[in-house]
Amino acid sequence: MPIRTGRYTLQFPNAPVITGSAGVAGKKEEEGPLASEFDYIFEDILMGEKSWEKAESAIQREAVIRALDKAGRAPSEIDFAMAGDLLNQCIGSSYGLREFNIPFVGLYGACSTMALAMALSAIMVESGTAGKALAATSSHFCSAERQYRFPLEYAGQRTPTSQWTVTGAGAAVIEPTGQGVQISAAILGRIVDLGIKDANNMGAAMAPAAASTIKDFLEDTNTNPNDYQMILTGDLGIVGSSLLIELLQRDGIDILGCHSDCGCMIFHPESQPDTVAGGSGCGCSGSVVCSHILKRIQNKELNNVLFVGTGALLSTTAVQQGETIPCIAHGVLLRQGN
């Protein structure tokens, strides 16, 4: 049973296990530092499909198939699939998962979706509601650019705070017992909106939400950053990461020694300068956590990783109407299992 600890945190005494996971990515990500970590690299940006949107569904499906395979599970054994993505009406997920015939919970958490899906899956498993749950998400540079920014053909200049949407997907199978990384706690975040309006500076918009969730989690569990080998944010990028560190420092919380960010890890800032402030998109933390991070915990190189996915809950319409950007951050605590 999930046990509420403090105001916002849920602890899982039985610590549900990630019995299989996969992170897949594209060619640009293959040129980054984590190339050898991904379970599969798509050399073709269209993944053999006729549109970028169909390609995104294909990469999410691929991640799910590989995660199921590693867990040794058939789709028919999964009780719930929890998934979402950045595309309008989350079609990356609905079209990506439609063939599996698994009861489907569509989520919208923007780039926090992997953390949200893992948290809800762990709640379902820990509470006995599900015997096996699946968490999945994806993003695709080309489908995101077309939808959120400019036609690719326009070759728009990128601002110094902009981030590069990762072409990638992550999926994880979560069960009550088994071999694998354990999820021992989770926290679902509140919407934080400090008035940022610049849709090319998501890092700045999301940093306060990440700070809020991390602070809540530390307070609820009466722990401090030293208790975690890594506090890993989703995709704050270079700009948002330094803001997060500064925001928490003001509250007397120093995460400098243990903070990492998937958006800062996935690209080389020097040799991939067009990625500017780092990676972003649901597939950023999705692919990095479900491959690199879970592998390192599994190999006993890492332990006690507080993964906090961050999402900006804007739309192009809201931005065009002069709205500020509401953000959210959801967290799961990952630790070595059996």
Next chain:
Amino acid sequence: MPIRTGRYTLQFPNAPVITGSAGVAGKKEEEGPLASEFDYIFEDILMGEKSWEKAESAIQREAVIRALDKAGRAPSEIDFAMAGDLLNQCIGSSYGLREFNIPFVGLYGACSTMALAMALSAIMVESGTAGKALAATSSHFCSAERQYRFPLEYAGQRTPTSQWTVTGAGAAVIEPTGQGVQISAAILGRIVDLGIKDANNMGAAMAPAAASTIKDFLEDTNTNPNDYQMILTGDLGIVGSSLLIELLQRDGIDILGCHSDCGCMIFHPESQPDTVAGGSGCGCSGSVVCSHILKRIQNKELNNVLFVGTGALLSTTAVQQGETIPCIAHGVLLRQGN
């Protein structure tokens, strides 16, 4: 604790209680048969806001405030809010709920969102994960038309199978005990796609998903339609409702005597001919269930209502790319409480 019954159904022995709910709607809905049932009618289609999207957030916020008020709860007492809507990136919900400071789970279930949010909220409460949960959704005719179809100014002709997006919202507070309607079971649906491509015939696209979920629920619980005073679908409308009845008849299941549909209930087909095949949108079942239906159960006029929300998981981009329409239906069983 939720108890899995059969393959897909969850039964709730403690039957979480809807301690407060509200359905609000617009002027068009006031001209329909349920006018006196809604908790509030917005006479102004813009709800005093500057855009239809902001207006939609305003109506969802209004439904939430009224549901909280009826439950006698402050936002700070709610552990999780589960909400979603039809707008790109679900901004009706994220902007509508951002001021409440409640941990937020963004959902995407298209027009099935009210049922999905109620089901997940009941799971959270029944499992002890949440002490109090909030389910909410909304839709707005003008924001939906602009996003999915044509500019309103274009005054496009409507096809004989098209439905009218309801301007409305629903919200419900769900707790372990208290006075109100109980949720005694839930079922999360699978994605069903039988190849319908006509985005103006959502009823036909969604009917097979509704049939699948209803059939699963009856099989899992070893019950038949006579055991329910009402099997209530979300927004199949006139076309989808007759298809649902036909599809189930082929499997030897006769729901003709107990079937109702929120989309058929909310408008007068004769005096509101522009609504054509009936109401649709997240706010359709959201507003009808959270006002009319829950009131009738509360007043002991109704009991054992299997509410099955239906959603079409398409996007304009997917339709333009020639894709078929994947659909889903989620259900909750509503019964008289104390």
